[in-house]
Amino acid sequence: MATDEGDWARAIGGDGEAFGRIFDRHRDRVKRHGMRLAPTPTDVDDLVAITFFEAWRNRERVRLVEGSVLPWLLVTATNVGRNLTRSAARYRVLLDRLPPTADQSDPLERVAVNDLVQQFDALSLADRQVLTLCVLEGYSEREAAAALGVAPGTIKSRLSRARRRLAGRLDPIRILNGEPHES
Amino acid sequence: MNRETRDEALRRVLVAGVDAGPSPRSRRTFWVAVVGAFVLGAALTGSALAVAGSHLEVGTDLAQMATPPFINDDVRILSEPYFLTGTSAGSVDVGSPPPGADALAISLHCVEPGTYGVLVDGDERTRGTTSCFDGQIGGGGWYQGISGSASHRVDVTASTGSYALWVAWVDLPPVVQVSAAQQAALADGVVTREEYLAGFDRYAACLAEAGYVVGANRSDLILGYSVSDAAVRSGVEGRCYVAEFGQLDMRWQIAQEG
Numbered sequence: 064m065a066t067d068e069g070d071w072a073r074a075i076g077g078d079g080e081a082f083g084r085i086f087d088r089h090r091d092r093v094k095r096h097g098m099r100l101a102p103t104p105t106d107v108d109d110l111v112a113i114t115f116f117e118a119w120r121n122r123e124r125v126r127l128v129e130g131s132v133l134p135w136l137l138v139t140a141t142n143v144g145r146n147l148t149r150s151a152a153r154y155r156v157l158l159d160r161l162p163p164t165a166d167q168s169d170p171l172e173r174v175a176v177n178d179l180v181q182q183f184d185a186l187s188l189a190d191r192q193v194l195t196l197c198v199l200e201g202y203s204e205r206e207a208a209a210a211l212g213v214a215p216g217t218i219k220s221r222l223s224r225a226r227r228r229l230a231g232r233l234d235p236i237r238i239l240n241g242e243p244h245e246s
Numbered sequence: 247m248n249r250e251t252r253d254e255a256l257r258r259v260l261v262a263g264v265d266a267g268p269s270p271r272s273r274r275t276f277w278v279a280v281v282g283a284f285v286l287g288a289a290l291t292g293s294a295l296a297v298a299g300s301h302l303e304v305g306t307d308l309a310q311m312a313t314p315p316f317i318n319d320d321v322r323i324l325s326e327p328y329f330l331t332g333t334s335a336g337s338v339d340v341g342s343p344p345p346g347a348d349a350l351a352i353s354l355h356c357v358e359p360g361t362y363g364v365l366v367d368g369d370e371r372t373r374g375t376t377s378c379f380d381g382q383i384g385g386g387g388w389y390q391g392i393s394g395s396a397s398h399r400v401d402v403t404a405s406t407g408s409y410a411l412w413v414a415w416v417d418l419p420p421v422v423q424v425s426a427a428q429q430a431a432l433a434d435g436v437v438t439r440e441e442y443l444a445g446f447d448r449y450a451a452c453l454a455e456a457g458y459v460v461g462a463n464r465s466d467l468i469l470g471y472s473v474s475d476a477a478v479r480s481g482v483e484g485r486c487y488v489a490e491f492g493q494l495d496m497r498w499q500i501a502q503e504g
Binding site: 123 | 262
């Protein structure tokens with residue numbers, strides 16, 4: 064996993080290009096995660112942008128895990144997706160100025176994603192956060208604990224509970240086995 | 247013609263946003279600034295908008311905008327805000343300071359690309375400038391100290407495009423002094439890892455005294471830590487940071503670069 068530590072420090076020091084490299088490094092992963100959280104391609108685009116805007120707005124609270132800011136971005140995306148309308152209101156002017164993205168996704172894939180979005184919506188924010196990191200993105204419980212600022216034991220219990228809640232809702236084999244997800 | 251993709255445009259906005267800030271601490275609110283400057287004006291006054299710009303844009307969007315985020319809870323806002331938006335030079339008469347006021351809180355933002363300036367009473371020493379290039383939106387906020395009881399005026403200059411200005415009288419908290427411990431650590435011009443961590447510990451203890459918890463991974467070369475939004479908004483985090491950790495943090499991070 065590429066380290067963000069140097070670029071993050073440079074960005075904090077005012078180096079915009081360093082933040083641009085972090086965007087380059089993690090944009091696609093955040094976008095893939097966004098497809099689980101937002102119902103339409105436009106919403107996914109907004110979610111990605113807001114996630115990076117929020118990363119910078121809250122930069123003094125960002126936690127790097129094993130030198131990577133990605134876990135924090137994924138958690139932020141999950142939080143943003145919880146109430147995308149409210150999150151987008153803060154950045155409406157900026158979002159409206161970004162050009163639209165042509166939707167190139169497979170319609171059948173979108174049906175599957177929408178189903179996933181609905182199932183994810185039924186979970187609590189804590190469940191979504193821990194499932195995002197440990198199940199969908201393949202981070203260890205220790206790494207998830209660092210990203211979320213809680214004890215590893217807390218992650219273990221949250222994960223167990225979240226898996227039970229999700230069991231039977233979507234792709235139970237993968238979720239129960241806890242296999243890392245890769246699109 | 248090659249049109250910029252959304253990803254390219256977003257990247258450019260992000261890079262420009264980081265580049266545009268004047269200092270690490272005060273850049274905190276860059277992106278919320280455009281939509282953040284006016285809500286207090288709309289929320290508190292509704293009709294108390296002082297408008298002199300040539301293209302007034304007051305409407306639903308502005309009514310939903312948030313309080314200027316650089317104004318923490320320990321700053322007392324003592325007047326109804328004045329709001330100005332336009333595409334040409336404008337002026338706001340903010341009157342005399344109300345009792346207890348020692349500064350004007352000024353928030354200036356680009357609504358469209360351009361260069362915009364603010365002067366208080368036409369005094370060049372008070373000039374604040376915000377520039378935004380194509381596709382970039384931003385701005386910031388600051389405090390202009392005011393003494394005496396005279397009446398004052400805030401002027402805006404504009405090149406092209408439109409801007410938005412928010413001004414209010416405020417009572418600022420006392421200036422924070424750098425603690426003796428931080429001064430001692432800075433004295434030899436070199437910040438060691440031990441001094442850096444000790445400064446962070448004092449910062450955390452300062453927050454803890456006020457009831458706020460700071461979480462950190464002490465194994466990181468540059469500490470990754472988190473504090474609650476409430477601690478930041480309260481002003482406590484800012485005071486603790488300046489007193490105990492700010493200069494150590496900055497010098498340490500710079501020393502670790504490249």
